[in-house]
Amino acid sequence: MAAEPVSNLLRRSGPPEPVSHVDPPRALDPRFSEVVPHHARLFSLYDQAIFGEGPTWWPAQNILVWSDVEGRRVLGWHPDGCVRVVIDATPFINGNTVDRNGDLIHCEHGNRRLSRTTPGGRYAAVIETYDGRRFNAPNDVVCAADGALWFTDPAYGLRLPKQGVLAESDLGHHSVYRFDPATGTVRRMVDLGQPNGLAFAPDGRTFYVSDTSRTEGGDGHTIYAFPVLDDSSLGERRVFAEVEPGVPDGFRVDRRGWIWTSSEAGVQVFSAEGHRLGLIPTPQLCSNCCFGPGERRLFITSKQHLYAIDLAGG
Template sequence: MIAEAASNLLRRPGPPEPVPHVDPPRASDPRFSAAVPHQARLVALYDQATFSEGPTWWPARDILVWSDIEGRRVLGWHPDGCVRVVIDATPFINGNTVDRDGNLIHCEHGNRRLSRTTPDGQYGPVVETYVGRRFNAPNDVVCAADGALWFTDPAYGLRQPKQGVLGESDLGHHSVYRFDPADGSLRRMADLGQPNGLAFAPDGRTLYVSDTSRTEGGDGHTIYAYPLRDDGGLDARRVFAEIEPGVPDGFRVDHRGWVWTSSEAGVQVFSAEGHRLGLIPTPQLCSNCCFGPGERRLFITATTHLYAIDLADG
């Protein structure tokens, strides 16, 4: 069992800190200004992480959860402003999501598997192998409307000693998987150079997956769109967006179908058709983002920081 330490307080309750010397949101399309007002300003909710990633809102505890991969902790920001350790001494947890039962699902670089933390703190494995072989280092995960867990499995955790355990791939490929907790089935759905972030369109009929192989000398800095077939498989991919500068490490899709993606410059926003709408600059390298309840706030992970910016309704 891994549970939150009640005494492990990292930040006391209080208001967020302003972020000086950062540009305001920049619109490339009037629709962006309606969603992210020009007067909206980035604030810092926490600034003492080592490498922030994997943000997700956990309704069961009413907190924003994110991973400090290199610090080997999962942290929780509470609405009163305090930050506590949710899970300590993690096996290099990266991506997180919430399943249909309200559990927190983790991608573990160190143990090379998916794991689960229940709202009452019970912790254990979800899926550990494919065709009898260990995964590379599961990176990001999303829960589909039918309850299936889709996750990416690049090799970063095998190659970066601060973010995993050095080793060789048992599989020889970097893939996207679909795990169904209802029947225990596991399917290999697609292969990419280094699959990373992933998310579904609002209607569940398109899966977006990023390839970030540019970080290791490849050419991937791309978000691909995969239509879902009626049989549950994926049709041929198409390029949704190529990100400059940097790579689309992690991203989210809102109720309009807009894609909000990390990049070297901050959070870039694209329409459902792939048109660039605007940018929310961040002073540190942006790794990922997620929405709070009602999509009224965007939380952003970036190196040592957890940032937030308030959004307009609708």
């Protein structure tokens, strides 16, 4: 057998490491145990990042992609267990998603923009300004069913030198935007204290976004829900959930409409009605999560670790 190329190899092929020093999943509702059995166990896929964020499954490459924001790398976990560098020396890339063309879309704290990487490795800017002024530091991004890219633009990358470049805001507000690649237009959708994670309900009629301003002395530790109107504008917001302990940094919505959100205690799971269903504890503060193919596995970023847990009812 030929030796593996090592130029971008960070972990060789092999099985994951079980995590023994963590409590098992905790059900608060019987429905939770049908999806996350009590016997399900967390395991570690990688443990050498500095601050992991922005996980997403990239079907074109059949890998789990996530950002080591402070390590300035985008990493890729392969199903055989190896981990490779996807992009090196990044401009503090944080959130990632996949668009309808199969390209990887990035939020860049350093360059204060959205960018893309094609499956062939071509890298380019997507959008850099709103109303002629630079964004703050785009943080998280999601692709809507119509192909529009919705993204949050808090100020973290302007204030944390380990995660961006110190600067004053050109805009004076922290907002959620909708960028339409077909027309090149960008719309300012809503302002929040520090908008962060975002996602759509399965039918696309509800938009969720978190305010994590508690991290900077505010009171935001909240996921808000907005109706999406026929013209893609947002209706009146309502509080969907307040996360304790910590903040809902990043989250995903599954096909049931459940929200799986990061918190200081691990991944908290809420029903579509906002009822707390259960918790997947993590040894460290959890920053984000995403599903693998078929929602059979949940991937979790948590400081230097990439964790995973296998799910039932997939």
